[in-house]
Amino acid sequence: MDDSQPHFLNDVTVELVKHSASDTDVLWAARVSTAGEQSLDEIGKDPERSRGLINYLMRDRHGSPFEHNSMTFLVSAPIFVFREFHRHRVGWCLAGDSEITLVSEKGHVRRRTIAELYRLWHHGVEDTLPRIRGGVSWRAKAGKWNAQVRLAGELHYLGLHDTKESAESAVAAFRAANPSKRLRKLDSVHRNHARCYDETTLLASRAKILDVMESGVKRLIRLTTVGGKSVRCSIDHAMLTPDGWRKAGELKVGDDLMVAGTAPRPSEGLVPPSLRRGIGVWTSMQRLRLIKEADTCYVCSGVFPREDLTLDHVVPVAADLLKALDERNLAPACRPCHRKKTDSEQALAKRGGKISIAKPDPIASIEEDGEEMTYDLAVEGPWHNFLANGVVVHNSYNEESGRYRELQPRFYVPGAERKLVQEGRPGKYVFVEGTAEQHKVVTEAMESAYRQSYAAYQEMLEAGVAREVARAVLPVGLFSSMYATCNARSLMHFLSLRTKSEQARVPSFPQREIEMVAEKMEAAWAELMPLTHAAFVANGRVAP
Incomplete structure (x- = not known):
């Protein structure tokens, strides 16, 4: 198969890549309130009683026992599917009063609550x-x-x-x-950038906000650090620690969270000139060994011949002298990126003062904190993190990025079974079968447009245009991949809206392509949690 030529697909793929999910998760979570630590001993003793308990929880809308599990899916589907899918990013959620740190291009900092950001993002901003x-x-x-x-x-x-x-x-x-005051639809809030952190150097940066989502009512916990930082979030929300990303519900008192902090700016005066020259000589000696004949700049992701690349210290020498002779701290950088990075580091060194970094802060307390509406952000990569109440947290949606890799020519074309004709008015319509001629028109038109757009994309890349610019010509029918993490309760919310079933108490009319994703996710979930799935179906496919 020629990877440079467009491939046309009419199905989506969904793979369950990891999970900790079973019906027993629901049972012990429900029984702990009455049996305490002995709840685990009750599991499996009476299967019929277990079935009845799960059905009771589903019927009477006791939702929290269905949240003590996790499933991660790798989804490959057209981009237009993800534009709907990301609205259901659930599990990793923050309370509405969480303050998000926003940073302007000039470095000015302001804060808004995530609930306020959601309102302004979707309903406009006030003209003052x-x-x-x-x-x-x-x-x-x-x-x-x-x-x-x-x-x-x-x-x-x-x-x-x-x-x-x-x-x-x-x-x-x-x-x-x-x-x-007038309410106007302004796009100013759509240009906001959130404070984020380079997870290698822990230095502060900024990332563009891509979307703000309302994630439904969730059970919350409050994490409070020794330094006074406090964040309210769902148990599945990812928190940055010195050991990497961990779920809030897995943390315990004494564990460290990475929070906003400051440190002295790096100073060239800390490194004697003779030592700096020696480090430079040693770094040059590694060049042929560590840079391939054609390699990727770790800053801009462009591919360059070796002669246009230099080895760069990812963590600056002045910031951490111990990493000066560490090969793992060396990466290829193109000359413009290396020059720009070096200039910025020298400018910081000359100004003195403080820089913003992420630093550890031990957890002092963890408390249950009720249920309420929750929210989440999507931020641009490569780090996909942001600052909430001074704590570094992660967004819950990770789609492959056209900024950092060349997008492959895989495009969606509806299969013969896809209904093509819409009859009726909005809110009360049905889709009916298309004719053979209509299917032919759709297939030929899409394939022609895909070939033309991908050829234009390749032409710009070959001319040296950045990937993030060239991708603008690609259509939403392009296939992309995404990791989606959820629990059973949030998955049921997704299925109730994105599948059409005669057993559903509340009718839903999803787009067929996202329904294809939902059907495959439901099949995998039904195997993991058959009692929970059966109760979901028996109670009208309504999430608790």
């Missing part, structure tokens, strides 16, 4: 330019308070009043009837 001017003033000659306002260039007199309170009430009533 006043449309009403004026107010209350004292008229000495009349011995009264005058109330007047100007609206859209026209002056409105609201009369003279004996008391200031009366005049202010008149103005307030006019303002209430003529609000001074």
